[in-house]
Amino acid sequence: MEEKKFRVESDLLGELKVPEEAYYGVQTQRAINNYHISRKRMCDYPDYVIAVAYVKLAAVETNHALGQIDDKIADAIAQACREIIGGKLHENFVTDMVQGGAGTSVNMNANEVIANRALEILGHKKGEYQYCYPNDHVNCGQSTNDVYPTTIRLALIRMNRNLIVSLSALIAAFRKKGEEFKHVIKMGRTQLQDAVPMTSGQEFNAFANTLEEEIANLNRNAALLHEINMGGTAIGTGLNAAPGFPKVCAERLTELTGMEFVAGADLVEATPDTGAYVSYSSALKRLAVKLSKICNDLRLLASGPRCGLNEINLPPMAPGSSIMPGKVNPVIPEVTNQTCFKVIGNDTTVMIAAEAGQLQLNVMEPIITECLIEDLTWLPNAMDTLREKCIDGITVNKERCLEMVKHSIGIVTALNPYIGYKNSTKIAKEALETGGSVYDLVLEKKILTKEKLDAILNPEHMLDSTDMVK
Template sequence: MSRLENDLIGSLPVPDEAYYGIHTQRAINNFRISGITLSHYPEFIKALAYVKWAAATANCELGVLGKNICDAIIEACKRIISGKYDDQFPSDMLQGGAGTSTNMNINEVVANIALEIMGYKKGEYQYCSPYDHVNLSQSTNDAYPTGVKLGILFHNEILEDSLTKLVESLKNKGQELKHVITMGRTHLQDAIPMTLGQTFDAYAATLEKELHSLRQSANLCLEINMGATAVGTGLNAIPGYAALCAKNLTCLTKFNFTPAKNLVEATSNTGSFVAYSSALKKLATKLSKICNDLRILASGPRCGIYEINLPPMQAGSSIMPGKVNPVIAEVVSQTCFRVLANDFAVTMASEAGQLQLNVMEPVMTYTLLESQNLLNNAMTCLRENCIDGITANEEHCRDLVMNSIGIVTALNPYIGYENSTTIAKEALETGASVYDLVLKRNVLSKEELDKILNPENMTGVK
């Protein structure tokens, strides 16, 4: 069963049970691109509903929207925010029209839910219109990017929570392995001794910095252009609407939104999306670097470094018996590559905006939300399936240090650079250990040498 709806193009049947309308139906027909619909991102749908709620309240307070229609719109938004109608958002995330299909999808769903609340049938838009009531004082060009920004902020909270948990996991692992002496490496060559605990503490510290970076860039999304309407001149928006709408959105959420000072600039500017994407890129780069390190440190078991053991998650080969691969580190790095590619898409889309509007905002929205979702899942996977279960091959780590020429660096202050160089050269040529050569040359006593090469003295860890 279907109902017939009309628009500028003509008539089109819409399924009777659908809360969306003709504009959304055309989007379904026109944009079969990614297969990823708005329904994949419930937080984004929730954000769009909050925008419509704030707008309706502002319009009612300014006397341009009747209270009975406003109340119905608000109740409809509340129901959408609850998640009950997520399946009514079938528009593809990739779409032409600068987000008009997304804006109309939320307008139509809100309107049809409101109509039922008021006792009317779906499609009886003379009583509550997606255009004249739900979209009152708005344009896609201000409502859509505002919804996107709020969606990013909602998803950023989830992302920060996952990142915080990963940082804590790394700190715990650093504490657990603080006594395990190992060899630090630069240029993939032996450098000087350190502990595995220091390695994991450093991972925690570098990712903890990204919490600040994410918050700082996400805060750029707090400036919104509601009231700008089509190009930023505010045509069809009543005076005072922009400030009141931002105030209402702040009251409805815990985010402190402010109206843009220059609405023309804000309507065409997508710099906040570029900045936030850059923060995601930086986080992804660091995560992949850490995963690279973990794979190197776990390489072996007989012919690699093999200082740590990653949790065995699955058999590693269809041909090599007994092989276990670092699959979690591998999948996290691959996820990070996708985030890096998404950042490039955001950059190009931002650059491609012309004149008073950037019509490429849908691809920015799609890639930003996808990157947030991917990173959230990747960090949870890395923490639960890898970091928490890492163990150290402690004896092997110590043997590597004591057999390394790198420990000669610790002797520099005691025997001088020239003696250290001579001993290092002989160790390289003969295969003898630095420890044995120092004793052989009587440069230091065994007692002095053992004190200098004590792990606590070499690494600064007490």
């Protein structure tokens, strides 16, 4: 086996060996040594790596335009950034997602990888930083405290788009079932008790409609992420950044990504502000709460099959028990529920981390980043799984649904306008006590004629006419 080779680099704390082939440098190596927390690295999330490359590309183009970096070095840095945006060198972004230092390791990981690739482009070896330095050139006019939050925002905006794609596909799947089941009469329920008739189609359309609302809510809160603090450097005062940097950099990032970014009006305020993350996390939580409730309903509707509601059938995806033959569990809604619980818990972490900011910087942004990126990875995966392995294959037990409507006390509600609430209550009570049906009792007591009763208690007449066959 060939012996691994190293190069030696140095920083404030001294010298350290770095793998010779690595594009990262000494500060990234220290992060590798220091942080073994989440065991999730930047490179596990391509949108995150691409986002930081876009930020660095916008920064170098800004510095070049403002006369801070010469043509040759600027071109090499820009080429390196574009290669990363195109998918190259991602395996060199190795810092743990959870770290101390307010994201310094992330910024330096990017600075070092871009610098070393730029050195190659310029015809030099990795580590020959006198020709292109991570701090002086790649990080020119910047600080972790403006690069890191801008990177987070861009990554979240990119990932939000993917989330909307998965959410939209799930909504379409529910709508398809709503159309398929629109003539299936069933009993609606409130407080787990019989209420009034409806159709299975109405139930599935309601699932689609409640999720549809979340698209606008997610985009509305994602819009808050478009304000950035690039050019604010350490605390928002702009120390070491060229005059005009914030406006020019926001314009360059907009041109490069096709997403509209604006420089914060008060960068001292914008630098420690995590309000946009709190709002967006809350939007993710709201989606998770709704999605989990829907999965609860699916599990109830499919319960049984002999001793539960048994109104719908979920596709069988796995044997349900190691001891009970024939048992099939609703494993896909269950795993979706658990994903939603994680998102809801992450929102609490985001809230606490946002509150923990002190003075001119919030050093807890790495855990905010980890939570939100995790949410935006898990939720689309869960929604795609729910759609593909559950919703698309749901069938309805039409006869079972109709049988429950006919035997439900709930249809007595339709008699109120004709015999009054008091008489309706008496009929319902007697039906409950005797086990008889509302239909038979009304005829037995000669309260209404059979023709009139049939017209009133026809389940289709109790539904929204727009949902029924004429």
